[in-house]
Amino acid sequence: MNKKTIITALLALIAMTGQAQTFTWRIEGTVANAAPTDTLMVINAEKQSKIITLQVKDGIIIPASGTLEEPAICCIAKQGRPGWIRVFVLESGTVNLSCDLDLIYLKQIGGTPVNDDLMAMLSVQNMNIDINTYFKKMYEAVSYIVSSHPDHPISPYLIEQCQMTFKPTETIGLIEKLSPKLQASLNMQRLKENLQLAQDTEEGKMFKELTGKTPDGQPTALSEYVGKGSYVLADFWASWCRPCLEGIPSIIALYEKYKDKGLKVVGITVRDAPEKSDSIVQRFDIPFPQIYESKPMTNYGVIGIPHIILFAPDGTILSRRIVSSKKLDKKLAEIFGDN
Numbered sequence: 030m031n032k033k034t035i036i037t038a039l040l041a042l043i044a045m046t047g048q049a050q051t052f053t054w055r056i057e058g059t060v061a062n063a064a065p066t067d068t069l070m071v072i073n074a075e076k077q078s079k080i081i082t083l084q085v086k087d088g089i090i091i092p093a094s095g096t097l098e099e100p101a102i103c104c105i106a107k108q109g110r111p112g113w114i115r116v117f118v119l120e121s122g123t124v125n126l127s128c129d130l131d132l133i134y135l136k137q138i139g140g141t142p143v144n145d146d147l148m149a150m151l152s153v154q155n156m157n158i159d160i161n162t163y164f165k166k167m168y169e170a171v172s173y174i175v176s177s178h179p180d181h182p183i184s185p186y187l188i189e190q191c192q193m194t195f196k197p198t199e200t201i202g203l204i205e206k207l208s209p210k211l212q213a214s215l216n217m218q219r220l221k222e223n224l225q226l227a228q229d230t231e232e233g234k235m236f237k238e239l240t241g242k243t244p245d246g247q248p249t250a251l252s253e254y255v256g257k258g259s260y261v262l263a264d265f266w267a268s269w270c271r272p273c274l275e276g277i278p279s280i281i282a283l284y285e286k287y288k289d290k291g292l293k294v295v296g297i298t299v300r301d302a303p304e305k306s307d308s309i310v311q312r313f314d315i316p317f318p319q320i321y322e323s324k325p326m327t328n329y330g331v332i333g334i335p336h337i338i339l340f341a342p343d344g345t346i347l348s349r350r351i352v353s354s355k356k357l358d359k360k361l362a363e364i365f366g367d368n
Contacts, residue, residue, distance in 0.1 A: 227330030256344030279354035
């Protein structure tokens, strides 16, 4: 081989090395409760962009394929249907999925290594079990996936998605199972920092002070309500948070139901302009006090809203993992003896 041939070969190798490595994916499966003309969109959950439109015939997905440069975490969306059906991964190989348009989660998934492991998590999501068992089984499933795929984008994605489900110590433990590269990502660093703040305000810990202003602009603080001998429900919300607004009537109803038995409620706004908070207070005629312009992200490691913390009469944190008004009502009924 002469010198010119060697140089040409080296240049070709450099060019090949610089090119992104692509892989081929394929989707096949079934769809329940689909109309004859339904089409389904495969959405990249991280980039929120469409990857492909799937055709459905007689409940069967017409197989589709394509290429990508990196694995994509995906959801299914249907035109005119709110929300997404979650969640699977497009990676090298054929993914087999079964979805029901009446459900939030896929029914079955498999065919590639990560999707096979995701099936265990989806099985838990489709179980009819009590909330504590659900938390335990979900943690076991997500922990297995993160341990098995520490350098795959599905792992930090699941950690972020489940941060409200797990305790701060559990989520920090999951982050520490990631590869050094993923641990060093900005999202994981910020999440870990917030979780460490939340760890300082876990259930059983004493409340931390939080200051702000009343709707009429006067200084106020959480200590004006908490640690004064009453159970106090703190509702973290914002005018820009749709789930928060949807939950306000339920919080008001619980306040009216238990206020004569000693329950105090205080609203705490998160990254909201006072005038916008005022408009919501007036719209819903919220009867309990508010703390505006507070910093719950710093003080309590509140990562997402709506977020509810229930304080005991002595100021200790009784609960901060109540995920629905129905479960909150059950908790308050236990406290106040309401059968």
